[in-house]
Amino acid sequence: MDREHISKDKTILLRQKYIGPSCKLFFKSDPIKIVRASGQYMFSETGERYLDCINNVAHVGHCHPKVVEAGNKQAALLNTNSRFLHDNLVLYAERLAALFPDPLKVLFMVNSGSEANDLALRLAQAHTKQKDVIVLDHAYHGHVMSLIDISPYKFNHLGPDAKPDWVHVASVPDRYRGKYRDTEHSLDELSTLYAQDVEDQIQNIRSSGKGISCFISESLQSCGGQIITPPGYLREVYKHVRNSGGLCIADEVQVGFGRVGSHWWAFQLAGEDVVPDIVTIGKPMGNGHPVAAVVTTYEIAKSFAGLGVEYFNTYGGNPVSCAIANAVIDVIETENLRENATKVGNYLLSRFTILMTKYQLIGDVRGVGMFIGIELVKDRSTKEPATAEAKHAITRAKQEKVLLSVDGPNENVIKFKPPMVFSLEDADHLVNILDRIFGEIDDSRQVEKLTEKELIKRINGASMS
Amino acid sequence: MDREHISKDKTILLRQKYIGPSCKLFFKSDPIKIVRASGQYMFSETGERYLDCINNVAHVGHCHPKVVEAGNKQAALLNTNSRFLHDNLVLYAERLAALFPDPLKVLFMVNSGSEANDLALRLAQAHTKQKDVIVLDHAYHGHVMSLIDISPYKFNHLGPDAKPDWVHVASVPDRYRGKYRDTEHSLDELSTLYAQDVEDQIQNIRSSGKGISCFISESLQSCGGQIITPPGYLREVYKHVRNSGGLCIADEVQVGFGRVGSHWWAFQLAGEDVVPDIVTIGKPMGNGHPVAAVVTTYEIAKSFAGLGVEYFNTYGGNPVSCAIANAVIDVIETENLRENATKVGNYLLSRFTILMTKYQLIGDVRGVGMFIGIELVKDRSTKEPATAEAKHAITRAKQEKVLLSVDGPNENVIKFKPPMVFSLEDADHLVNILDRIFGEIDDSRQVEKLTEKELIKRINGASMS
Numbered sequence: 001m002d003r004e005h006i007s008k009d010k011t012i013l014l015r016q017k018y019i020g021p022s023c024k025l026f027f028k029s030d031p032i033k034i035v036r037a038s039g040q041y042m043f044s045e046t047g048e049r050y051l052d053c054i055n056n057v058a059h060v061g062h063c064h065p066k067v068v069e070a071g072n073k074q075a076a077l078l079n080t081n082s083r084f085l086h087d088n089l090v091l092y093a094e095r096l097a098a099l100f101p102d103p104l105k106v107l108f109m110v111n112s113g114s115e116a117n118d119l120a121l122r123l124a125q126a127h128t129k130q131k132d133v134i135v136l137d138h139a140y141h142g143h144v145m146s147l148i149d150i151s152p153y154k155f156n157h158l159g160p161d162a163k164p165d166w167v168h169v170a171s172v173p174d175r176y177r178g179k180y181r182d183t184e185h186s187l188d189e190l191s192t193l194y195a196q197d198v199e200d201q202i203q204n205i206r207s208s209g210k211g212i213s214c215f216i217s218e219s220l221q222s223c224g225g226q227i228i229t230p231p232g233y234l235r236e237v238y239k240h241v242r243n244s245g246g247l248c249i250a251d252e253v254q255v256g257f258g259r260v261g262s263h264w265w266a267f268q269l270a271g272e273d274v275v276p277d278i279v280t281i282g283k284p285m286g287n288g289h290p291v292a293a294v295v296t297t298y299e300i301a302k303s304f305a306g307l308g309v310e311y312f313n314t315y316g317g318n319p320v321s322c323a324i325a326n327a328v329i330d331v332i333e334t335e336n337l338r339e340n341a342t343k344v345g346n347y348l349l350s351r352f353t354i355l356m357t358k359y360q361l362i363g364d365v366r367g368v369g370m371f372i373g374i375e376l377v378k379d380r381s382t383k384e385p386a387t388a389e390a391k392h393a394i395t396r397a398k399q400e401k402v403l404l405s406v407d408g409p410n411e412n413v414i415k416f417k418p419p420m421v422f423s424l425e426d427a428d429h430l431v432n433i434l435d436r437i438f439g440e441i442d443d444s445r446q447v448e449k450l451t452e453k454e455l456i457k458r459i460n461g462a463s464m465s
Numbered sequence: 466m467d468r469e470h471i472s473k474d475k476t477i478l479l480r481q482k483y484i485g486p487s488c489k490l491f492f493k494s495d496p497i498k499i500v501r502a503s504g505q506y507m508f509s510e511t512g513e514r515y516l517d518c519i520n521n522v523a524h525v526g527h528c529h530p531k532v533v534e535a536g537n538k539q540a541a542l543l544n545t546n547s548r549f550l551h552d553n554l555v556l557y558a559e560r561l562a563a564l565f566p567d568p569l570k571v572l573f574m575v576n577s578g579s580e581a582n583d584l585a586l587r588l589a590q591a592h593t594k595q596k597d598v599i600v601l602d603h604a605y606h607g608h609v610m611s612l613i614d615i616s617p618y619k620f621n622h623l624g625p626d627a628k629p630d631w632v633h634v635a636s637v638p639d640r641y642r643g644k645y646r647d648t649e650h651s652l653d654e655l656s657t658l659y660a661q662d663v664e665d666q667i668q669n670i671r672s673s674g675k676g677i678s679c680f681i682s683e684s685l686q687s688c689g690g691q692i693i694t695p696p697g698y699l700r701e702v703y704k705h706v707r708n709s710g711g712l713c714i715a716d717e718v719q720v721g722f723g724r725v726g727s728h729w730w731a732f733q734l735a736g737e738d739v740v741p742d743i744v745t746i747g748k749p750m751g752n753g754h755p756v757a758a759v760v761t762t763y764e765i766a767k768s769f770a771g772l773g774v775e776y777f778n779t780y781g782g783n784p785v786s787c788a789i790a791n792a793v794i795d796v797i798e799t800e801n802l803r804e805n806a807t808k809v810g811n812y813l814l815s816r817f818t819i820l821m822t823k824y825q826l827i828g829d830v831r832g833v834g835m836f837i838g839i840e841l842v843k844d845r846s847t848k849e850p851a852t853a854e855a856k857h858a859i860t861r862a863k864q865e866k867v868l869l870s871v872d873g874p875n876e877n878v879i880k881f882k883p884p885m886v887f888s889l890e891d892a893d894h895l896v897n898i899l900d901r902i903f904g905e906i907d908d909s910r911q912v913e914k915l916t917e918k919e920l921i922k923r924i925n926g927a928s929m930s
Binding site for chain 2 (some may be wrong): 005011025283295
């Protein structure tokens with residue numbers, strides 16, 4: 001349907017009545033109704049066009065015709081489970097394996113990043129015969145129970161007892177706001193210091209007589225605030241983890257499939273010799289279709305099979321999911337989207353960095369490819385998070401038909417991870433809009449000394465204009 | 466692709482090389498390659514037509530054109546997450562809610578039955594603030610870690626310590642082979658006795674000072690061997706569970722959406738006054754597309770929201786999944802598939818029952834609608850499971866181009882849960898084939914007294930002819 005069936009008010013009413021209230025809307029006091037989308041643009045029921053700067057699932061562009069066609073053709077022909085032989089599954093597996101370094105060659109296909117990370121944990125625990133897991137602070141790995149358990153981003157909000165005793169939290173290697181900072185240390189030192197933090201956790205676990213199943217981290221932390229991992233970090237961490245007998249899991253659900261531009265996978269930013277034992281992939285994999293996967297080594301897959309329990313996933317690896325996933329790789333390659341990510345990403349980073357010279361509000365600009373964070377602060381020396389300002393900025397951007405959102409533990413990081421077809425023109429438009437909005441905020445703060453309450457009032461006034 | 470891309474041998478080779486060995490093929494020594502499917506038929510790469518008697522996912526028939534069209538149209542228009550308003554989600558929620566009794570009106574949409582059952586557990590634990598769960602023996606509720614924990618079908622194979630101490634296993638209400646049997650008790654007595662088994666678990670939990678979060682069961686146990694729950698059972702169990710402060714979860718992932726014919730949901734077989742607190746649905750919901758859901762009460766959804774943690778599911782409730790799920794309900798209604806399930810199911814039950822008079826091999830025939838089990842035994846008095854014979858029967862059926870499989874803890878129950886378009890002609894064909902196969906087996910056994918080894922040899926000989 002290219003139009004509404006019911007009025008927006010009715011949609012909101014039915015949603016309140018029938019959908020679990022834990023499922024949140026963007027801009028919940030004035031949510032957006034979207035009826036169609038194409039490329040990096042989404043269109044409301046009134047025909048307004050929004051520039052999508054945040055949807056890392058619609059990776060090759062919303063409703064890419066080649067991806068849609070591949071899925072549609074296969075859906076009309078066959079869509080069944082992987083207990084039957086089908087070429088789509090094995091040809092996709094072969095193609096995907098070629099995008100990973102040895103020995104990452106064995107695939108398990110599932111329906112979501114959550115299913116992938118859950119299975120990754122099972123693989124690690126089966127292979128090592130250990131349970132304990134080391135995670136990074138603020139990490140988010142998925143919504144099923146096993147992953148809430150290892151996601152400080154979630155369990156930090158569930159009370160002091162929410163962290164299980166087999167989960168161990170290491171500091172996130174955040175050079176700007178973390179335990180160690182780039183104002184005091186070189187990037188190399190940061191890598192070593194933060195890796196030592198993981199090693200300290202390992203020693204804690206060992207001293208209590210337990211072993212380590214795995215270390216899991218997003219290769220670039222997303223929900224935690226668009227953190228750019230110091231280049232040497234994973235190499236050192238993986239060394240520590242392996243010395244302790246643990247496995248290394250790279251969660252590439254949000255950042256994989258070329259988002260970083262220079263490589264297919266963000267862990268590859270650490271160097272060719274840095275290879276995880278297990279990689280999970282998802283969101284961009286099906287451009288919106290529910291498909292995800294675990295990629296691992298033959299040895300680990302064999303340990304898992306050694307449990308003697310079949311792994312059956314009803315839809316995992318069905319011919320439609322594989323046709324769609326295959327078309328996504330086609331488009332990334334034929335439309336040179338990794339090259340585009342590098343070009344547009346670098347351009348944006350340079351323009352955002354120039355904005356930093358204009359606005360004290362911007363505490364940090366960081367990113368790689370189409371993965372960028374702009375961290376807002378009230379004061380550059382204290383780094384007090386500008387949470388209200390960040391919220392205001394995205395609300396104002398929405399009025400300008402630019403979709404952004406905030407993330408990070410202080411909700412003060414504006415995140416940018418758009419469809420990979422985002423263009424230089426889109427980048428200019430985005431920066432110009434943010435320039436105006438940051439100007440409004442900085443003006444309103446610098447003319448007078450305002451209390452936070454007054455600022456919010458002022459901001460709300462501005463957003464009415 | 467309506468044909469092979471690579472030879473079957475190559476498909477097998479690539480599968481061995483690239484797909485996790487825990488992912489099993491049907492008939493692994495001679496697997497089937499399927500390239501297209503329509504209705505209740507699947508077609509191999511050489512054009513052979515198989516009658517599908519087991520795929521409860523392709524609910525309204527493989528590749529139903531109306532379902533395919535609904536998905537394809539929406540995929541070309543918009544496929545994004547539920548943080549934006551969209552009519553497909555709320556209209557589907559409204560329509561689905563109308564198929565459930567009060568107060569089951571609040572929906573959470575997810576991607577798989579596993580995600581649904583995992584969320585159901587989270588809801589129950591959030592609402593009751595208790596952790597302990599009562600499950601039925603041989604139950605299977607999904608492949609993620611939290612569900613392996615509550616699935617004896619899985620954890621029974623993982624060693625003696627695999628059952629967590631917060632999981633409590635009650636006897637499955639199997640009137641044929643269970644703890645209490647219909648040879649000694651009326652159906653009413655069986656309901657009461659098996660419900661008392663759950664009550665005993667409740668008392669165990671309470672006596673150790675703990676509370677109960679929930680009782681979860683498939684309304685008809687599937688993997689456990691196509692068990693038909695005694696009609697009064699759920700009413701009594703739900704009463705016990707609620708008296709203890711626990712919630713009642715009906716897992717309808719395999720048996721929902723009208724498979725039982727007379728009702729939309731199998732729990733409704735227990736009577737109009739028997740209403741679970743949480744229902745999970747999946748497999749048939751999207752006819753092969755990955756979509757599933759949790760349906761619950763507003764009170765429980767509110768308790769979950771009270772945790773203060775958002776529930777976000779990347780693909781859950783996206784416009785494509787909802788369009789497909791909506792079309793599935795359309796087809797069930799317009800093609801009167803529930804009526805067909807009753808008609809064909811009853812016909813099959815009567816014909817299978819007649820087969821019982823011919824073959825001692827058939828120990829039990831049970832079913833409702835398009836959910837039927839034929840339990841094979843070596844001896845009707847001892848009920849010794851005829852596991853090898855069951856395996857042989859499905860292998861022979863495969864040679865006759867009829868797809869069946871076995872289930873149950875003894876792998877001796879031939880299961881029947883086909884696409885709901887299965888016709889009377891298909892039913893006749895199926896029964897005639899099984900008649901012939903059972904005849905071969907019974908003949909080979911009754912002429913001489915054979916050891917199991919000799920029998921298998923004989924059987925293998927027959928299957929070559």
